[in-house]
Amino acid sequence: MSDSSADTGESSNFIRDIIDADLASGKVSTVVTRFPPEPNGYLHIGHAKSICLNFGIARDYNGYCNLRFDDTNPEKEEQEYIDSIRRDVEWLGFKWHSNPFASDYFDQLYDYAIGLIKQGKAYVDSQSADEIRANRGTLKTPGVDGPYRNRSIEENLQLFEAMKNDEFADGEHVLRAKIDMQSPNINMRDPVLYRIRHVTHHNTGDKWCIYPLYDFTHGLSDAIEGVTHSLCTLEFEDHRPLYDWILDNLETPSRPEQTEFARLQLEYSLTSKRKLNALVTEGHVSGWDDPRMLTISGMRRRGFTPESIANFCDMIGITKKYSTIEMGVLETALRDDLNTRAVRRMAVINPLKVVIENYPEDQEEVFSGANHPQNPDYGSREVPFAREIYIERDDFMEDAPRKFFRLSPGREVRLRFACYITCKEVVKNAAGEIESLICTYDPESRGGSSPDGRKVKGTIHWVSARHAVAATVNLYDRLFTVPNPGAAQDFHQALNPDSRIVMDNAMLEPSIELTDNPLAYQFERLGYFISDYDSTSEKPIFNRTMTLRDSWAKIEQSR
RNA sequence: UGGGCCGUCGCCAAGUGGUAAGGCACCAGGUUUUGAUCCUGGCAUUCGUUGGUUCGAAUCCAGCCGGCCCAGCCA
Numbered sequence: 156m157s158d159s160s161a162d163t164g165e166s167s168n169f170i171r172d173i174i175d176a177d178l179a180s181g182k183v184s185t186v187v188t189r190f191p192p193e194p195n196g197y198l199h200i201g202h203a204k205s206i207c208l209n210f211g212i213a214r215d216y217n218g219y220c221n222l223r224f225d226d227t228n229p230e231k232e233e234q235e236y237i238d239s240i241r242r243d244v245e246w247l248g249f250k251w252h253s254n255p256f257a258s259d260y261f262d263q264l265y266d267y268a269i270g271l272i273k274q275g276k277a278y279v280d281s282q283s284a285d286e287i288r289a290n291r292g293t294l295k296t297p298g299v300d301g302p303y304r305n306r307s308i309e310e311n312l313q314l315f316e317a318m319k320n321d322e323f324a325d326g327e328h329v330l331r332a333k334i335d336m337q338s339p340n341i342n343m344r345d346p347v348l349y350r351i352r353h354v355t356h357h358n359t360g361d362k363w364c365i366y367p368l369y370d371f372t373h374g375l376s377d378a379i380e381g382v383t384h385s386l387c388t389l390e391f392e393d394h395r396p397l398y399d400w401i402l403d404n405l406e407t408p409s410r411p412e413q414t415e416f417a418r419l420q421l422e423y424s425l426t427s428k429r430k431l432n433a434l435v436t437e438g439h440v441s442g443w444d445d446p447r448m449l450t451i452s453g454m455r456r457r458g459f460t461p462e463s464i465a466n467f468c469d470m471i472g473i474t475k476k477y478s479t480i481e482m483g484v485l486e487t488a489l490r491d492d493l494n495t496r497a498v499r500r501m502a503v504i505n506p507l508k509v510v511i512e513n514y515p516e517d518q519e520e521v522f523s524g525a526n527h528p529q530n531p532d533y534g535s536r537e538v539p540f541a542r543e544i545y546i547e548r549d550d551f552m553e554d555a556p557r558k559f560f561r562l563s564p565g566r567e568v569r570l571r572f573a574c575y576i577t578c579k580e581v582v583k584n585a586a587g588e589i590e591s592l593i594c595t596y597d598p599e600s601r602g603g604s605s606p607d608g609r610k611v612k613g614t615i616h617w618v619s620a621r622h623a624v625a626a627t628v629n630l631y632d633r634l635f636t637v638p639n640p641g642a643a644q645d646f647h648q649a650l651n652p653d654s655r656i657v658m659d660n661a662m663l664e665p666s667i668e669l670t671d672n673p674l675a676y677q678f679e680r681l682g683y684f685i686s687d688y689d690s691t692s693e694k695p696i697f698n699r700t701m702t703l704r705d706s707w708a709k710i711e712q713s714r
Numbered sequence: 715u716g717g718g719c720c721g722u723c724g725c726c727a728a729g730u731g732g733u734a735a736g737g738c739a740c741c742a743g744g745u746u747u748u749g750a751u752c753c754u755g756g757c758a759u760u761c762g763u764u765g766g767u768u769c770g771a772a773u774c775c776a777g778c779c780g781g782c783c784c785a786g787c788c789a
Contacts, residue, residue: 167728193789228788284787293785295716329787339717341785350787369789393718393784415719417782422725470737472727474720477782481725484738494751501748529751560749569747603747614747680748707749 168473170208170414174216174384177412183383186218190244191225191257191373194236194357198243200449200464200485201419201426207468208416209386210249219252221380226258227372229356237357239443243451248461257376258358264367265319267375267405268330268348272311276404277348278304279314280331287329290336291344298336298344318351321364325351332371334400342397346370374398378407385411388418389475419471420479423633424449425641439650440634446687446698447634447654457631458675458685458700463492482633489701490683497677498526498533501571501616502697503662504628504681506545508591508620511576513598514542519621522602524572536666540573543620545662547680550615551592553581558710560613562592568613571679575600575611616679623662626695629687630656661697669695677703 177183188209192202213220222244226232244251271277280287280303292298306314318328330349338344348371353364377385385398392415402410418426425431431448434440443450446457454464467488471480501524519541527533546562555563562568567577580593599605603614632654634640640649667676673686682702690696 172730191789195789225789231788280787287787288785291785293716295785297716298785326787331787341717343717344785347787352787366787368787373789389719390783391789395718417720470726472737474727476720476727478726481738484726487738490750499748528746528748558749571747573747611747613749616748677748677750680750682750703748703750705749710749 169475170384170386170416170473171212173414174212177383178216185383186213186216187220187252187381187383188213188218188386189221189223189377189380189382190251191223191376192240193225193228193231194233194240195228195231196236196428196432197239197443197450197452199426199431199451200421200424200454200467202243203247203451203464204419204468204471204473205386205388206244206247206249207465208473210244210247210251211465211468212384212386213252214249218383220249221382222251222254223376223380224254224256224258225369225373225376226256226356226358227367227369229352229354229366232357234357239452243455246455246461247451247464253380255376255380256358257372258356260372260376260379261359261363261367263379264372264375268315268367268371269312270405271332271348272315272330273308274404275308276333277330278306278311278333279318279328280304280345280347281328284326287347291341292336294341297338300336301345304333304336304345315349318349318365319363321353323351325353327351330365332397332400334397340393340396342370342393343400346397370394370397371401374401374411374413375405375407377411378402378409381409382411383409385413387413387415389415389477390418391415415475416473417475417477420477421449421485422479422482422638423635423640424482425635425646427641430641430646434634439647446629447631456688457698458493458683459489460492460496460675463489466492479639486701490704493675493677493683493700495530497675497683499524499528499677499679500667501538501618501664502626502628502667502678502681502684503545503547503616503618503623504630504658504678505548506618506660506662507548507551507589509544509546509576509617510591510593511542511544511596512579512593513595516542518542519619522572538572538664538666539619539622540570541619541621544570544617545620545623546570546592546615546617548589551578551589553589561615562594562613566613567597567611568615569600569603569611570617571614572603573601573617574598574603575605616681618662618664620662622665624665624667624695626661626663626697628658628661628684628697628699630658630699632656663695663697667695675700 190209210220290299290301329347331345334343336344349365352366395413398413444452444456521537523535524538525535550561552563564578575597576594578594582591584590634654635649636651637649640646643649669686676684683700684697687696687698
């Protein structure tokens with residue numbers, strides 16, 4: 156099994172090394188993992204890293220992975236988030252073994268707490284939150300024992316039951332582990348295990364008025380489920396001694412092991428739930444699924460594929476090192492996948508009319524265009540052609556530099572799949588703006604090559620004016636202008652004002668289809684596009700998923 | 715001397731005592747009816763730093779430097 160990572164082409168990492176060793180030593184026979192989100196927000200690209208890790212490991216080692224909702228804080232959790240999380244995990248292509256709530260274990264957890272009390276390892280503390288904080292000490296000074304620390308087991312049992320039986324108000328008491336108030340690790344200074352909260356829980360309703368905290372719940376939930384490898388992010392490293400303490404002091408069905416890895420940080424983006432929420436509620440984006448958001452639902456709407464996200468996760472690896480991934484890595488993972496699957500079409504986003512004066516007004520014909528230049532299995536479609544066409548405004552320059560391969564007065568270009576045209580005249584309006592172009596075509600060049608074999612360096616895309624379908628096209632760019640908006644004093648300052656540009660006069664080739672399950676298209680020379688949810692046949696809307704690599708833009712920039 | 719963790723190319727990342735994989739980015743060529751794709755070549759005498767051990771060190775030891783996390787009745 157240790158070479159299973161090689162079988163899937165995935166790179167190994169230190170966690171897979173640990174699993175290989177556990178399997179080899181016989182410590183573990185079936186690998187069980189879990190992805191444990193709190194249902195208090197939408198999943199984002201950072202979660203995708205964890206999902207691919209946990210579900211990927213379960214898949215590669217023939218084990219299984221649970222989707223567990225860590226719902227121990229009833230104040231923040233909602234059904235909307237539960238639904239979206241399930242949808243996103245499924246969309247990413249993963250199947251969970253079971254999908255429990257941590258709250259399903261509240262009864263067992265309560266019994267475990269009693270077990271701790273009976274051993275004299277947990278006690279009810281009646282100090283206020285402020286007093287508890289004060290007695291906890293600081294990072295550099297030890298804490299001190301509180302006045303309730305040595306209550307008898309009997310009294311603790313009575314009090315804890317009374318807490319459960321709704322005999323106290325919020326905050327009157329908490330249950331604490333009795334560990335060591337002088338510990339250098341603050342998490343071990345008698346951590347709170349249960350608090351009183353008179354709040355209706357999305358799953359357990361009003362059954363409980365006491366709720367366990369993460370540290371008490373997590374390891375026990377893992378143990379109940381038979382999780383062998385509990386993978387979490389680096390900030391929980393300090394919690395591992397507590398995770399172990401709980402499991403070492405209680406008899407559980409299994410003994411999971413926690414291992415930490417570095418969370419994802421991506422340039423030009425935010426993954427803080429609080430800040431993502433601010434973007435939504437303040438209206439800087441249209442919602443959690445705005446195509447500019449790196450939420451799973453935003454990326455789906457933008458046109459990312461599950462495969463491209465998995466590719467990305469494979470590319471960045473798993474380590475304990477704090478790192479920031481460049482956007483280029485995500486872009487490459489996306490382009491690689493889209494390049495192989497996207498069907499090619501022509502569309503003009505910013506149209507400039509071209510009249511081919513030597514092409515008869517009442518004539519039209521059809522050219523054949525391959526749906527994919529490298530993959531003949533994709534077949535071809537017919538592309539209608541007539542006297543008036545649209546080309547991209549960017550593909551014409553009145554005073555063009557020598558390295559500009561496109562159209563300019565007197566120069567000849569190839570219309571993709573069609574023929575050669577030469578620009579004869581520029582038509583301007585009163586304001587001096589270019590209104591249209593008058594060109595001639597070479598009838599000998601039908602299909603895109605001429606018998607004399609002359610070289611035409613430039614090939615541009617086009618759409619027949621009479622056959623074109625009008626559409627709106629959303630051009631998306633990164634949401635922030637700085638590599639680390641999360642570090643800015645105010646991330647609002649870093650918002651990119653041009654992150655969305657609406658082109659409402661785009662012209663599409665008529666063979667472009669709108670379906671319920673939208674197809675990834677490449678609009679040739681422009682990028683990858685996908686039909687938006689709001690698209691209708693009367694008013695097609697396309698989102699630009701990603702541009703093509705553009706070495707001409709690079710040359711221009713460096714000039 | 716609070717505790718924990720981390721430092722290998724611009725960004726990621728293999729490497730587990732035998733003489734620095736790979737990807738992204740970048741540069742230079744080639745193919746091309748997408749300035750796309752694809753292909754070829756280039757890109758760390760050196761692994762935060764200083765010492766030590768060793769025939770041999772990114773890997774072992776010690777010191778130093780730098781970065782991140784922890785004082786919720788959040789997760």
